[in-house]
Amino acid sequence: MKSTNRVARRAVLIGASALAASLGLAATAHAQTIDDAPASGVLQLWIGGAEGEKLPSFLADFEKANPELKVEITQIPSDQFDAKLLTAIAAGTVPDLVRLYSQSQASLMATGAFAAVPEGLVKAEDFFPGAYATSVKGGVAYGVPMDAYATMFQYRKDLADKAGLGAPKTWDEMKAFAKAMQGQGATWGLGMDIGYDIYNAQGLNEYVHQNGGGLLSADGTQWTINSDANVAALDYWGSFFSEGLASPDGPKFLDTVPWFTSNEIAGKDIGPWFEQWLVDANGREWVNANLATAIMPAGPAGSVSALGSGSLAVLKDGKNPTAAWKLVRYMTQPETQVAWYKYFGSLPAVKAAWDDPAIAANGLLNAQREALQTAVDVPQVSTWNQVGTYLGQQMELVARGQATAKQVLDDVQAFAESAGVGN
Amino acid sequence: MSGKHPLRTALLYAALTLVAAIVLMPFVWVLFGAFKTQGEIMAAPGAWLPQDFSNLANFAELFERRQFGTYMGNSLIVSAFTVASNVLFSSLAGYALAKLPFKGSKLVFGCILAAMMIPYIALFVPQFFIIVQFGLVNTLAGIVLPIAVMPIAVFIMRQFADSVPDELLEAARLDGAGEFRIFFGIFLPLVGPAIATVAIITFLNSWNYFLWPLIVAQDQGTYTLPVGLAVASQAARSIDYGLLLAGAIVVLLPVLILFLFLQKYFVRGVAVTGLK
Structure with a gap:
């Protein structure tokens, strides 16, 4: 059923994308500026996720000021979200403002339906660099990051303390850490991403960058999936399974919390939401006593995390772009970012907001802040959905010892070349 | 026959009971999950029993804060109009195609068969363009229109109509009855089971319809239940599983009630069309 829905969704995406592109929605940069006068009229905002539930009440102050x-x-x-917006773009029934996801926004950006960020609205250097770069095409920004997260190495502090270990800092130390955790009673040393398809590929993207590689060439025009650095990175990832340090069968989705709690795993590369999951399941006291976070152990090229971010983008065919940009400016002020964090829990994309005690006082987020400085996004090309999904599925062959890293990446490279990089 | 082999019958029933239990297990898990908190589900996703069966917080949340009343109203309106429209127009079309020979009737029927074979997803974007042109975006009428006459419904009615004896209709014509009188007075009462089958199939289709209502709706006041459920169960970087499971029960309940009352027509519908 789920796969049927996926196929259906993809068919809509492809159909609507082709149509939107064929309408000749070419992107052009506008040197528009936005004044400080109160906004007026009606502003339509489409947003996915739970944010839409909380945002109306959060914007009471903004509406009072306007x-x-x-x-x-x-x-x-x-x-x-993408299927709905692509259809709306094709049919010309777009809202004024949307929140885009970094993992999937490339196919939306390819329609050319978004307006360039007006000059002087925000300063690029105020944001975490990876998050801001996600919406930049040909040197022009088409979206402004609203929230951002990076994956971290999260582990059982109590077991690590017993083993006399701190967080692992290198690839070698990560292996030793996993073995030591098994010595402390953990069934598997670590939980590695498995069974998540495209998210497995997002995880591999971290490791290839840690090893100085990358899935795309520097100019973004060629897939470089089977480069030597990438093969070595997948080899390293696969070695956790072949050496019995991680299970090829999980944890998957909801299993992560119980596996982490009951010593099935003692560490995982996962996003900052994990803390709240554990609080929901085990209470704050358990989390304070047992959870620690660190930046990802560094490979030969350093510590790199997977980046996720949400950006606000204004549609060129929207009816009230001026009001939309004013809301974008409001949402990306450091004080608004802090307020939104307190209200909803989204981590700010604006660096200055992290100095606020509400965030700075949470020690578990120190690693998050550090990780965000160097976190990398998935390849921002419109075929990433197909290529990333296939890569994620094929990685499991390595985890199960059914193929070598080289064989898998050669195969995925051939698949990716046939898919191209889109537009 | 089965009375001669009591052991075989007992074994057969035991096997069927076991299979039924296995098939029902996920539904029971969903039902029990609807009474759980997010913490309970996170801590032990595989657990069966909720800590407290009187915990109706998920249901209360859905109806008090997540607009489930509105979504359910919209779904009922969409389904009622879809069923009524399909029953009326598909029986008219089925009657005409089977009992009123006219030039090109085979071509028309061929087109209907062809329409059944085109995946609806291929028509998705053009359909949306038409709805935009009609000014029906963000209306329940815009959701109903593309499924107001489903090719499968016309096909079923035409096949059933074929089995109605021509003599009955001829006799009525000889008595001076007009075509509409024959249609409503003689034909429709004879094809009752077909109408029930069409009603059930079109109800299930419209009740579970997801992507199209999502695309047509431009604000949450026009969402139907499946779309509303997908929205309501979203949590920060996660899913609110308690709300999702409680919402699934709410969506499932009308179908379950309908099934209990119209069981034999459901089975007939599956047998006739091969669709579930």
């Missing part, structure tokens, strides 16, 4: 403005927020299921 009494002539009415903000209409439509909450959309995240899984279908």
Whole structure:
């Protein structure tokens, strides 16, 4: 059923993308500026995820400061956000403002339906560099990051303390750490991403960058999936399975919390939301006593995490772009970012917001802040969905010892070359 | 026959009971999950029983804060109009195609068969363009229109109509009855089971319809239940599983009630069309 939905969704995406592209929606940069006068009219915002539930009440202050403005927020299921927006772009029924996901926004950006960020609206250097770069095409920014996260190495502090270990800092130390955790009773040393398809590939993207590689050439025009550095990175990832330090059968999705709690695994590369999952399941006291976070252990080229971010983008065919940009500016002020963190929990994309005690006082987020400085996004090309999904699926052959890293990456390279990099 | 082999019958029933239990297990898990908190599900996703069966917080949240009343109303309206429209127009079309020979009727029927074979996803974007042109974006009418007459419904009615004896209709014509009188007075009462099958199939289709209502709706006031469920169960960087499971029960309940009352027509529908 799920796979049927995926196929259906993909068919809509492809159909709507082709149509949107064929309408000749070429992107052009505008040297528009946005004044400080109150916004007016009706502003339509489409947003996926749970944010849409909380945003209307959060924007009460903004609406008070802009009494002539009415903000209409439509909450959309995240899984279908791209299909809905692509169809709307093709049919010309777009809202004024949307929140895009970094993992999937490339195919939306390829339609050329977004307006360039007006000059002087925000300063690029105020944001974490990876998050800001996600929406930059040909030197022009088409979106402004609203939230950002990076994966971290999260581990059982109590078991590490017993073993007399701190967080592993290098690839070699990560192996030794996993073995030591097994010595402390953990069934598997670590939980590695497995069974997540495209998210496995996102995880591998970290390791290839840690090894000085990359899935795309520097100019973004060629796939470089089977480069020597990438093969070595996948070999390293696969060695956790072949050496019995990680299970090829999990943890998957909801298993992660119980596996981590019951010593099935003692560490995992996972995003900052893991802390709240553990609080929900085990309580704050358990988390304070047992959870620690660190940046990802460094490979030969350093520590690199996977980046995820959400950006606000204004549609060229929207009816009220001026009000939309004013809301973008408001949402990316450091004080608004802090308030939104307190209200909803999204981590700020604006660096200055991290100095606020509300965030700075949470020791578990120190590693997050550090990781965000160097975190890397998935390849921002419109075929990433197909290529990343296939790569993620094929990686499991390595985890199960059914193929070598070289064989898998050669195969995925051939697949990716046939898919191309899109537009 | 089975009375002669009591052991065989007992074994057969035991096997069927076991298979039924296995098939029902996921539904029971969903039902029990609807009474769990997010913490309970996170801590032990595989656990069966909730800590407290009187915990109705998920249901209360859905109806009090997540607009489930609105979504359910929209779903009922969409399904009611879809069923009524399909029953009326597909029986008219089925009658005409089977009992009123006219030039090109085979071509028309061929086109209907062809329409059944085109995946609806291929028509998705052009359909949306048409709805935009009609000014029906963000309306329940825009959701209903593309499924107001489903090719499968016309096909079923045409096949059933074929089995109605021509003599009955001829006799009515000889008595001076007009075509509409024959259609409503004689034909429709004879094809009751076909109408029930069409009603059930079109109800299930429209009730579970997801992607199209999502695309047509431009604000949450026009969302139907499946779309509303997908929205309501979203949590920060996760899914609110308690809400998701409670919502699934709410979506499932009308179908379950319908099934209990119209069981034999469901089975007939599956047998006739091969669709579930």
